Amino acid sequence: MSEVRLMKGNEAAAEAAIRAGCDCYFGYPITPQSEIIEYLSDQGRKRGMIVMQVESEVAAINMIYGAAGAGARAMSSSSSPGISLMQEGISYIACAELPCLLININRGGPGLGTIQPSQGDYFQAVKGGGHGDYHLIVLAPASVQEMADFVYLGFDLADKYRNPVMILADGALGQMMERVEFKDYNISEHKLPKQWATTGKTPDREPNIITSLHIQSEEMEKINLRLQQKYRTIEQNEVRYELLNTNDAEYLFVAFGLSARICQKAMDIARTENIKVGLLRPITLYPYPYKILNQLASKIKGVLVVEMNAGQMVEDVKLGIEGKVPVDFYGRMGGIVPTPEEIVLKLKELIQKTSK
């Protein structure tokens, strides 16, 4: 039965994980996401999940590797410094093609930085982070509702493609309280048997081996080609985005997560001043919605990308726009959240530039 509750984003993600049939959670506390491990340590354990606070994020990600390799729905969560520690393990998981869900509640960096919200881990999440040619599927929620919904979606995509999935949110989304509806989700319909998992070799089959080691170059290239093939399929099938007011738009905001929520407000303000601006909100950061950007480029005069970083996603926007119209950037860093008013001012600058 579906159920409506008022919750923090972190708690909503944790509750969704339980309802999605997550078997194992391994993690290490870090602000601003500790509510996830706290909620699971209480509710998750009571409802049959294996929930462990372990010695480090390095250990946690390798426990995920082990559990996922044994067929579990496995999940971990952390915030920026902890996600950095996990990168070697994530690369192994990507190569061994193990499904799992990771949540990064992004805080301001670099270094120990600040516990305030940031989107500074975009490159790390989308472009690789660890070593080698691999991709995570990256989902960017913009509400507490999506913090929950993307947990179900994340597990399903991970299983479908045998690929790690990351939810990239930020401290504000993790901490803010909103109404959230937990929809019906039939675990047995979604959790399919994993014939490849290491569950003990029975006489009727060959041993199941989970590995990322392929010493022969030819073999390693084959694995890479197979991974690349998979990424092309994911790029074909799984691009998700939201469009707002783009039908009559002359200008376009592009922003994800919390920045998109703020751009929505900025859009409302601008529209009261008769500025025709729309919003494209990428939901999957990988695969990225290049195509729709390119299509929109032929209808608009300019793009303003808004991020809580020094300008990371803006590079992907430029790839999508292919130089057809000017692309400007507005960003705040260090845990500072831009205001709608600042964004409108920046938009007006862009309008002036493009109408000269």
Add this chain to the structure above:
Amino acid sequence: MLNRDDLMLEEMEVVWEKPETLTDVKMHYCPGCGHGVIHKILMEVVQELNIQDKTIGVAPVGCSVLAYHYMNIDMQEAAHGRATAVATGIKRFLPDKLVFTYQGDGDLAAIGTAETIHACNRGENFLIIFINNAIYGMTGGQMAPTSLLGMVTSTTPEGREVKTQGFPFKITEVVAQLPGTYYVTRQSVHTANAVRHFKKAVEKAFRYQMENKGTCLIEIVSNCPSGWKMTPVQANKWLEENMFPYFPPGDLKVDGKIVEKKTQQQK
């Protein structure tokens, strides 16, 4: 008509048959290396206890990273140092399976020290096989945390010295102190007699795991003829003369109780 080979076979007594738990693949280990013997004994025990369908192995980076080519069981390769974390993930999810790790000294006692100690401290109910060859075999003979003082390796060309490299790490003594460990023993496989003792230890450890007793760790004081730059015979002699005084074989913890030093030496 029988040919000569058949005749020979008929006349000979079969003293050893490859168990089903070993694949029919030639091992890549250097001549005289302990890894091959340890693999065989481990898999013989898995066969004899009839637990092939329940056993899951974890082989981290090190010379034995390809153990899954030789062991005919389900296995996971692990990142360097993370074997006990990977094993924790497997065992926690599948508590009725029998899980073991197979780790070198670099893996277990340097890069993976935190994972080793915390797995043992949680009393993770699996078996840790720890191959102490006092060197990094896979990467070409650099110093290991267990390299002896004065030992020449490619990164201690003048011999290991305390001032820069610290002391050889007796991590087995450390984990024996942790309440989570149930059976901790130091063995070797350099003589037929030692192999028999080692096999008994492996049998015991698997049985303890079936009884949910907690972490069992078997250290094998082993060799690395290539890294040590010795013939296999020289290596085994060097092992007895140099490794044993610092890493004395024997049980360190039995039935969850520390074995007093005296009885350990008597063995």
